[in-house]
Amino acid sequence: MSIALQTLWHERTRYASGVLAVTFSAVLIALQCGLLLGLFKITSIPIDNTSADVWIGSNKVESVDLGRPIPASYLSRIAGRPGITSVESYVAAFASFAKPAGGTEMCFLLGSNLDADAAGAAKVLSKEQLDLLTMPDAIVVDESDVKRLGVTDEKKAKINGKEVLVVGTVKGLKSLAAPWVFCSVHTARHLLGFMLPPDHITYYLARCETPARGRELAAELKAEYPEDMAVYTAEQFSTGSRVYWLFRTKAGIAIGYAALLGLLVGAVITAQTLYSATAANAKEFAILLALGIPRWRISAMVLSQSFWVGIIGIALAYPVCLGLKYGARQVGADVDLRWEVLTGTAVITVGMALVAGFFALRSVRQIEPMNLLR
């Protein structure tokens, strides 16, 4: 065991506050990021719940809900290329939902092909629901939105002034600003009316023989048509939609401030802990200096201790984060602790501990072997 680690363990009560400060910072950062990522997953639900490899939409579209109509003729740009197994039309647009008992809500129409293996059909729709949706003006909503939309036992409502029938509900596709409304392309087109001009569509969804071919296709189309349409792989579009809303809502700034605050508190406590721990061993270090041991050796040990404080703090933070993620799930909140969040948190907090170590080095500079002589 290294001397730094051995000292850390021997004087664990002294170092505990520094370790806990790192843990606190790490939990705060990971949870903030995880909660927001979980929250903004909602914005990419239409993408994440379909099985298309490539999404083609209007030029520079940044999020799935911002797609403008594109000419149906764009189909010729896509179809017929090698390695594509299917290309489907997909309609995505906001609409006005009139509650049966009065009042309106914004909803988001998602009109797709309804074949059982269609790329655009939401994966959660059952075979029966897909069949029912082939009826004109039939829709499906998430069960969490039934109350919000005021759907009664009659299952009837109006979208953009046209009567619709709620033929079923699904689970787990919660909405943020506007409830998702699943229907056929035909129904969507009918409900949107002039808002979706004839011979236009919102997206084309392509499915390829392999995901690798999907990436190639997206790159090909992007290069060929850089001016008037946007092409993304499903993964890119999903991430893009989340990031767009993260920054559009300034939630990214909120994370930044909260994380900065957590880091600052953690850094100050860690620096103070390391400073006082080093000062407590000043006499032992002073004798090493008297013996001609270079001061940088002692500085390196303090930095090594700060690194271990960071690592131990992170090791304690991870189970806490997972526990809190589980707790959040029980109350219906999704904390997305993907590996990027966990790794990023570790890098930031261990970096913070090292910075704190650098601040603590002033206690090393104050050590003078002369002080050992009375």
Add this chain to the structure above:
Amino acid sequence: MMPWAASNVSPVLQGVSLMRTYGDGTARRNALQNVSVDLFPGQLVLLMGPSGSGKSTLLAALSGLLEPDSGQVLAADDDGRMRDVWQMTAREREAYRRRHTGFVFQGYNLFPALTARQQLELVLKWGENASGSEARRRADEVLDKLGLSANKNKKPAQLSGGEKQRVAIGRALVKNPTLVFADEPTSALDWENGQKVIELLRDAAHQRGAAVLCVSHDARLLPFVDVFYHLDDGRLERRTLPGA
């Protein structure tokens, strides 16, 4: 006959006309007034004097820890040439201390987290970049000679005061220094342990050939030493040892 008693033996350290004052105006105090002293290999020198007489200042100046106002501290380099410690750069002086000096203080100043063996290994690993196995071998060798074989794996909290001071002596001796400086090494110990400590310092001089300068108030150490100096009000005087 001790090696230093031979007429052709050169000193390993010479303090020449050392002056050092503290404070100014009416608070001005002369800690060292034109002090000259030679330290020879194989010699245990005792420096006594009342509190505030300048003993620690002299030890600090000779050991390269405190710069005198004037005078020279000439130390024998590896090739035998004498160089003024206070004309060296800070880095050279640090390297000089690393190669040639060992220190023992009244407080044992041992790392609470480390075992007796590790206290010694640390000096070799950090000071000489010694490998783990070499540091261990040399640390064990010194601890065995100091009668600490059974205590190698004990931490300071498990050792008595005398044992702790012996470990501190081991830390000073493990790099085989030519100079050992001890500041009140026995004052925190009972006489039985104090006697063991001064015997070990004498062995360091007589058996290892180090020049040992020991600062103390304790007159009971006199029978163990080779040379005895008295410092009073910054003036050094060599005294005859009782029975000599």
